[in-house]
Amino acid sequence: MVEALKIGVAGLGTVGASLVQLLKKHQSQIALKTGKTVEVRAVSARDRSKDRGFDTSSFEWFDDPVEMAKKADIDIFVELIGGDNGPAEASVRTALQRGLHVVTANKALLAKHGVDLAVLAETNQVSLNYEAAVAGGIPIVKALRESMAGNEISRVYGILNGTCNYILTRMETDGLSFEDCLADAQRLGYAEADPTFDIEGNDTAHKLAILTSLAFGNKISSDDIYLEGITSITTADIKAADELGYRIKLLGVAQRTDTGIEQRVHPTMVPKASAIARIDGVLNAVAVDGDFVGEVILVGPGAGGNATASSVVADIADIARGDAGPALGMPAAVLADYKRARMRLHEGGYYIRLSVLDRPGAFAEIARSMGEAEISLESIVQKRNPSKGTETPGGPDQPQPVILITYETTEVAIKQALETIMSKGVVAEPPKMIRIEKLK
Amino acid sequence: MVEALKIGVAGLGTVGASLVQLLKKHQSQIALKTGKTVEVRAVSARDRSKDRGFDTSSFEWFDDPVEMAKKADIDIFVELIGGDNGPAEASVRTALQRGLHVVTANKALLAKHGVDLAVLAETNQVSLNYEAAVAGGIPIVKALRESMAGNEISRVYGILNGTCNYILTRMETDGLSFEDCLADAQRLGYAEADPTFDIEGNDTAHKLAILTSLAFGNKISSDDIYLEGITSITTADIKAADELGYRIKLLGVAQRTDTGIEQRVHPTMVPKASAIARIDGVLNAVAVDGDFVGEVILVGPGAGGNATASSVVADIADIARGDAGPALGMPAAVLADYKRARMRLHEGGYYIRLSVLDRPGAFAEIARSMGEAEISLESIVQKRNPSKGTETPGGPDQPQPVILITYETTEVAIKQALETIMSKGVVAEPPKMIRIEKLK
Numbered sequence: 006m007v008e009a010l011k012i013g014v015a016g017l018g019t020v021g022a023s024l025v026q027l028l029k030k031h032q033s034q035i036a037l038k039t040g041k042t043v044e045v046r047a048v049s050a051r052d053r054s055k056d057r058g059f060d061t062s063s064f065e066w067f068d069d070p071v072e073m074a075k076k077a078d079i080d081i082f083v084e085l086i087g088g089d090n091g092p093a094e095a096s097v098r099t100a101l102q103r104g105l106h107v108v109t110a111n112k113a114l115l116a117k118h119g120v121d122l123a124v125l126a127e128t129n130q131v132s133l134n135y136e137a138a139v140a141g142g143i144p145i146v147k148a149l150r151e152s153m154a155g156n157e158i159s160r161v162y163g164i165l166n167g168t169c170n171y172i173l174t175r176m177e178t179d180g181l182s183f184e185d186c187l188a189d190a191q192r193l194g195y196a197e198a199d200p201t202f203d204i205e206g207n208d209t210a211h212k213l214a215i216l217t218s219l220a221f222g223n224k225i226s227s228d229d230i231y232l233e234g235i236t237s238i239t240t241a242d243i244k245a246a247d248e249l250g251y252r253i254k255l256l257g258v259a260q261r262t263d264t265g266i267e268q269r270v271h272p273t274m275v276p277k278a279s280a281i282a283r284i285d286g287v288l289n290a291v292a293v294d295g296d297f298v299g300e301v302i303l304v305g306p307g308a309g310g311n312a313t314a315s316s317v318v319a320d321i322a323d324i325a326r327g328d329a330g331p332a333l334g335m336p337a338a339v340l341a342d343y344k345r346a347r348m349r350l351h352e353g354g355y356y357i358r359l360s361v362l363d364r365p366g367a368f369a370e371i372a373r374s375m376g377e378a379e380i381s382l383e384s385i386v387q388k389r390n391p392s393k394g395t396e397t398p399g400g401p402d403q404p405q406p407v408i409l410i411t412y413e414t415t416e417v418a419i420k421q422a423l424e425t426i427m428s429k430g431v432v433a434e435p436p437k438m439i440r441i442e443k444l445k
Numbered sequence: 446m447v448e449a450l451k452i453g454v455a456g457l458g459t460v461g462a463s464l465v466q467l468l469k470k471h472q473s474q475i476a477l478k479t480g481k482t483v484e485v486r487a488v489s490a491r492d493r494s495k496d497r498g499f500d501t502s503s504f505e506w507f508d509d510p511v512e513m514a515k516k517a518d519i520d521i522f523v524e525l526i527g528g529d530n531g532p533a534e535a536s537v538r539t540a541l542q543r544g545l546h547v548v549t550a551n552k553a554l555l556a557k558h559g560v561d562l563a564v565l566a567e568t569n570q571v572s573l574n575y576e577a578a579v580a581g582g583i584p585i586v587k588a589l590r591e592s593m594a595g596n597e598i599s600r601v602y603g604i605l606n607g608t609c610n611y612i613l614t615r616m617e618t619d620g621l622s623f624e625d626c627l628a629d630a631q632r633l634g635y636a637e638a639d640p641t642f643d644i645e646g647n648d649t650a651h652k653l654a655i656l657t658s659l660a661f662g663n664k665i666s667s668d669d670i671y672l673e674g675i676t677s678i679t680t681a682d683i684k685a686a687d688e689l690g691y692r693i694k695l696l697g698v699a700q701r702t703d704t705g706i707e708q709r710v711h712p713t714m715v716p717k718a719s720a721i722a723r724i725d726g727v728l729n730a731v732a733v734d735g736d737f738v739g740e741v742i743l744v745g746p747g748a749g750g751n752a753t754a755s756s757v758v759a760d761i762a763d764i765a766r767g768d769a770g771p772a773l774g775m776p777a778a779v780l781a782d783y784k785r786a787r788m789r790l791h792e793g794g795y796y797i798r799l800s801v802l803d804r805p806g807a808f809a810e811i812a813r814s815m816g817e818a819e820i821s822l823e824s825i826v827q828k829r830n831p832s833k834g835t836e837t838p839g840g841p842d843q844p845q846p847v848i849l850i851t852y853e854t855t856e857v858a859i860k861q862a863l864e865t866i867m868s869k870g871v872v873a874e875p876p877k878m879i880r881i882e883k884l885k
Contacts, residue, residue: 027595027737037662037775038594136592142738144584144592151766152576152584154478155467155758222477280744283723297467298582298745298755304720305741315738318595326591328768335477 007036010325013047013077013105015070015096016085019310020110020137020317021050022057024083027314029059035318039325043318047077049096070096074103081106081324083317089113101125101133108320110137110313116211116227119218120340123332133332134320139212140165140289142312143305144319149219149293150334156295158220162258162442165212167287167307168196168203169235169255173272174285177243177252183236195287205234206255206270213257217268217343219334220259220293226268226343231351233271242358242437245408246274249384251356252282256442265344267351272439274356279444300445351416354383354441357409359426360433361387363402367431374429375409378422384410404433410441447476450765453487453517453545455510455536456525459750460550460577460757461490462497464523467754469499475758479765483758487517489536510536514543521546521764523757529553541565541573548760550577550753556651556667559658560780563772573772574760579652580605580729582752583745584759589659589733590774596735598660602698602882605652607727607747608636608643609675609695613712614725617683617692623676635727645674646695646710653697657708657783659774660699660733666708666783671791673711682798682877685848686714689824691796692722696882705784707791712879714796719884740885791856794823794881797849799866800873801827803842807871814869815849818862824850844873850881 012028014021025045028035036042049067067073074082074096082100084107086093093114100107101122109115115122115138126133136146140163149161164170168190175186187204190196202208214227235255246253251274260267275282280302284290289307294300306312333340361367368387375382386408411419423436452468454461465485468475476482489507507513514522514536522540524547526533533554540547541562549555555562555578566573576586580603589601604610608630615626627644630636642648654667675695686693691714700707715722720742724730729747734740746752773780801807808827815822826848851859863876 023737031595031597034597034662035594037779038770142741144588144741147587147592148584151763151768152587152759153755154475154762155471155755157471157474222474280723283720295755297463297751297758299749299752301583301743301745303741303743306739309739311737312739315593315595315735318737319592322591322594323768326768326770328591328763328766328770330478330766330768339477 007040007042010041010043010081010321011046011079012043012081012083012321013049013073013079014045014083014085015049015073016087017048017050017057018085020313021085022059023310023314024085024317025059027311027318035322039322041325043321043325046079047073049073071099074099074105079105081108081321084109084111087111087113089117094118097122098125101129101131104129104131106132106324108134108317108324110135110317112138112208112211112215116214116225119215119225119333120337123337126332127337132324132329134323136320137313137316139215140291141305141307141309142315143289143291143303143307144316145216145291145303146219147319148301148303149216150330153293153295153298156297158293158295160258160260160294161216161220161291162256163291164254164281164284164289165209165257165291165307166203166255167289168200169209170284171195171287172204173235173238173253173255176238176240177247180240182240183238204236206232209255209257209270213259213268213270216257216291217259217266218340221261221266222335223266223341223343226345229268229343229345231269231271231348235272237437238272241406242439245358245386246356249386249408249410250277251275251441252277253439254281254284256281258442262346262350264350265346267346267348269348269351274439274441275444281444349415349417349420352413353443354413355411355419356439356441357411357423358437359407359409360404361407362404362431362433364431370429370431371407371426374422374425377425378418380414380418380422381412382409383412447480447482450481450483450521450761451486451519452483452521452523452761453489453513453519454485454523454525455489455513456527457488457490457497458525460753461525462499463750463754464525464757465499467751467758475762479762481765483761483765486519487513489513511539514539514545519545521548521761524549524551527551527553529557534558537562538565541569541571544569544571546572546764548574548757550575550757552578552648552651552655556654556665559655559665559773560777563777566772567777572764572769574763575655576760577753577756579655580731581745581747581749582755583729583731583743583747584756585656585731585743586659587759588741588743589656590770593733593735593738596737598733598735600698600700600734601656601660601731602696603731604694604721604724604729605649605697605731605747606643606695607729608640609649610724611635611727612644613675613678613693613695616678616680617687620680622680623678644676646672649695649697649710653699653708653710656697656731657699657706658780661701661706662775663706663781663783666785669708669783669785671709671711671788675712677877678712681846682879685798685826686796688826689848689850690717691715691881692717693879694721694724696721698882702786702790704790705786707786707788709788709791714879714881715884721884789855789857789860792853793883794853795851795859796879796881797851797863798877799847799849800844801847802844802871802873804871810869810871811847811866814862814865817865818858820854820858820862821852822849823852
């Protein structure tokens with residue numbers, strides 16, 4: 006007789022519904038693989054009468070997830086409610102305190118309370134698993150937590166938000182504006198009605214904060230992330246990137262530096278030949294640089310009910326098999342304090358797009374400003390500005406776009422150079438700056 | 446006081462040396478992550494006096510790995526000897542029988558004796574881990590064994606041999622012949638002095654056989670793999686592929702079909718836009734199609750001492766953490782017998798390169814032969830054959846190269862069509878056929 010592992014699912018949205026169906030469809034396979042029969046016994050959602058495409062009458066029903074965490078006859082509490090406080094937080098805390106294992110897909114909750122919850126899980130000797138919280142169906146949490154155990158990680162980076170990647174991909178392939186692509190993404194269900202959280206990079210930042218902790222063994226620190234979204238990216242930038250051999254991706258990057266750990270989320274120029282440049286549409290990808298393994302890249306669906314449910318089940322299967330490592334890869338007590346590297350000391354190449362006024366000496370001023378900041382230029386591209394709607398180039402009084410690609414320099418030097426350029430009155434609008442990521 | 450986990454390393458080649466160094470360098474990190482101090486206590490190699498760049502005097506030395514498996518004071522026996530019999534097999538069996546956990550990087554041993562050894566491990570309630578045996582540093586064994594537990598896998602495929610991928614990449618980028626690229630690979634240490642095992646696909650087949658078992662829950666069956674190496678690939682094929690939007694890769698593919706499971710290793714045309722097409726040089730990549738997760742692809746170094754040692758340590762860390770799943774993902778007793786799909790029923794598109802004699806009706810004969818086999822053509826490319834060494838096209842009596850790309854058909858139909866074409870005497874040499882893999 007195979008032992009049963011009883012599951013309570015809090016939140017019956019897309020992922021919750023997929024999870025219930027997956028566990029039913031693959032029950033016998035999961036039993037063979039884990040030695041346990043995994044059964045949903047209790048569920049919690051707001052609206053009991055809603056048609057979810059499956060029968061919920063055999064499950065114990067709870068209107069309140071905290072009640073379920075307190076009282077349901079279950080071994081694992083699966084939290085699919087979302088949000089970094091409220092019922093999600095309360096029910097997870099309750100479940101851990103009661104000695105239930107917790108599986109969650111909630112990146113916001115972990116980004117904010119991850120260390121706290123890890124302590125709670127350890128104290129109560131239960132698992133806190135969250136493969137689905139980062140990059141959906143991609144097994145990156147397990148890879149970092151387990152497979153990379155023998156590596157010192159120097160950098161982890163990735164495309165962690167499918168909405169942004171879809172928008173940037175469409176802008177490039179179809180030459181459409183950010184706004185048009187966002188509208189399409191909303192129409193197709195790839196973006197929320199209020200897309201702020203995705204397009205401003207917050208969602209990527211939550212996932213990155215978790216990856217950083219797993220990679221570097223520090224406490225999660227999601228407030229210390231340099232954040233820049235994709236709303237200011239134009240088709241002009243994307244075209245210029247293309248001509249210079251780059252693509253623009255919203256990356257989350259965590260990197261060990263001499264002054265601490267850099268955590269940054271921003272639009273990034275990546276060389277076309279790099280693996281990360283070739284991740285299109287809603288796909289996610291995460292790369293890890295380890296001192297022994299080298300670079301490993303995992304690619305897959307970053308969202309969607311079924312893919313996310315697959316990761317939730319992987320977490321459940323780990324618990325069923327008895328795999329019980331600490332939530333953040335090492336005991337919470339030994340996690341280092343997060344030491345933030347100063348963004349002004351960030352080193353890298355930069356893409357600068359200037360709208361240069363057509364006046365004598367303007368270009369010399371720009372070159373001098375870069376030189377004074379000790380910035381060397383790898384490429385300079387100056388083009389005549391075609392006036393909109395006509396086929397004749399812009400007149401002599403129209404500002405001309407100039408693209409600069411710098412060699413490696415520092416953030417502080419770039420900021421200084423751009424301020425100087427602004428102050429000289431040689432550009433028609435504030436310069437546009439996009440960081441270039443050094444990749445193999 | 447942290448408990449010690451004692452390791453014996455059999456085989457001190459590149460991987461063994463990297464392993465000893467890794468465990469020393471990252472000992473404290475591994476202790477934090479696993480709760481155990483992992484220490485090499487015993488080693489075995491043929492030549493004790495050889496300089497390996499590290500001091501072996503603190504380890505118990507065994508000339509004979511079987512002796513080490515029998516007598517050393519260790520918890521885990523790490524087998525890095527290689528070979529599917531002899532001391533590797535004997536020492537692994539001895540270690541398992543004695544109740545030691547075994548970690549091995551030996552794909553040949555597992556491909557041949559994997560099920561047997563899994564039974565032995567289960568009987569003795571110890572782990573048999575082998576992440577390093579497939580695709581070096583890529584954590585694909587863990588991904589299939591654990592992360593995909595909630596999926597029915599329909600296909601697993603990948604670039605599993607860096608030597609072949611290096612050769613094919615160089616042939617394409619530099620337009621060099623197979624022989625020249627092989628010689629370069631040998632010079633750079635990417636190919637062995639006797640490269641047969643790599644270039645004929647046997648190495649890929651061993652790894653594929655293991656992946657197949659993990660993906661489909663069947664007994665390992667490495668003798669039932671359709672095998673075709675890369676030695677017959679010419680630059681003409683690579684150029685034609687390029688013009689038609691494909692690249693040629695040596696893939697290992699395991700796929701569920703109506704008649705059983707297909708296991709095949711052969712040069713494969715993959716669409717340029719596919720992720721797998723973009724894996725260059727010595728890199729490896731493995732893709733898994735699951736019914737819930739969709740497609741997940743893992744990319745990384747497939748060989749090299751350090752990358753392989755990283756995977757060996759991941760296996761050791763699993764044992765240290767107490768993770769003890771069955772070796773092949775489910776108990777050996779419930780593994781299904783391997784049901785081989787008949788290769789003649791393989792379905793897919795095909796690339797056919799013909800050297801057509803310039804005689805009236807030749808092309809009509811070819812078209813008729815394809816039609817009789819009910820094969821539809823997606824593209825037909827006919828080019829004048831430039832004579833070697835001159836700039837004038839081949840004369841009227843020279844055979845002309847013709848490339849056909851078929852729509853999906855079966856292996857038996859293609860074979861029949863090609864035989865008919867041969868029998869009509871309209872081609873100057875046997876047709877060249879390369880399978881096309883359907884990819885997203």
